[in-house]
Amino acid sequence: MPQAINEEQPRDHASPAVDHGIDPAASIKYWNSVPPTANGMLAALGGYPWYSRIDLRGSKSFLAKARRLVPTCTTEGKLSTGVDCGAGVGRVTEGFLSQVCETVDAVEPVEKFTQTLHESTLKASGVVGVIYTVGIEAWRPEKKYDLIWTQFCVGHLKDWQLIEYVRRCRDALTETGILVFKENLSTDPNGDDMYDGLDSSVTRTDAKFRDIFRDAGMNVIVSELQTGFPKTFKLLPVRSYALRSKA
């Protein structure tokens, strides 16, 4: 999730085997305690609304770059089918994915969040398609997607689960499909992943992400750091990765 670096309360640190600390039940309990709103999704930042605006604008420009790098992918107009993975209440779908895809499915394990999505105007208008109330580790795609967008949630998966998830996504992409991850990065001085007891998640290093993507048979076609966050807030860096199959 988007996180501020808290210097007064050191984060639980991390050995290389830090993902052993992940406890799905504790994560779901934490997320159930968060209000089902867009700001709730950014709760660890105190729900700063400006954060979301900067994030969504950066995502739009990142996707445009990625589309230009995929041969035969249209660079103008909407993609046909996307999916928002770890969607929460649909902050990313509402502020970005619905503007670049005709329909957007959603994958999210917390029922009170998917309930909000079910009741949204985007669902009523048909822009939000199928809503899967399930964690991404248990989600089995039932169709092909032009865009699979996974943001601020893979810290809830162990490394091996993330590799398998990436493989399943790879097989669920259309010919010109793009898989995007947008996540916080570890700032651990020893270069390790960091464990966060608040929501029982792991914040990975850039190197760990790249290892996982390679092991899952994916190439990073473009990657960039999100810019534009005020320096005064000492936020964890956020990096986007656009992936395509090596095959």
Ligand SMILES: C[S@@+](CC[C@H](N)C(=O)[O-])C[C@H]1O[C@@H](n2cnc3c(N)ncnc32)[C@H](O)[C@@H]1O
């Ligand atoms: C920081 S919020 C981000 C929500 C949304 N991606 C956004 O950027 O607004 C993290 C989300 O991950 C969800 N989550 C927790 N465990 C998950 C899992 N195993 N698979 C997918 N999502 C999970 C939480 O319920 C929560 O909605």
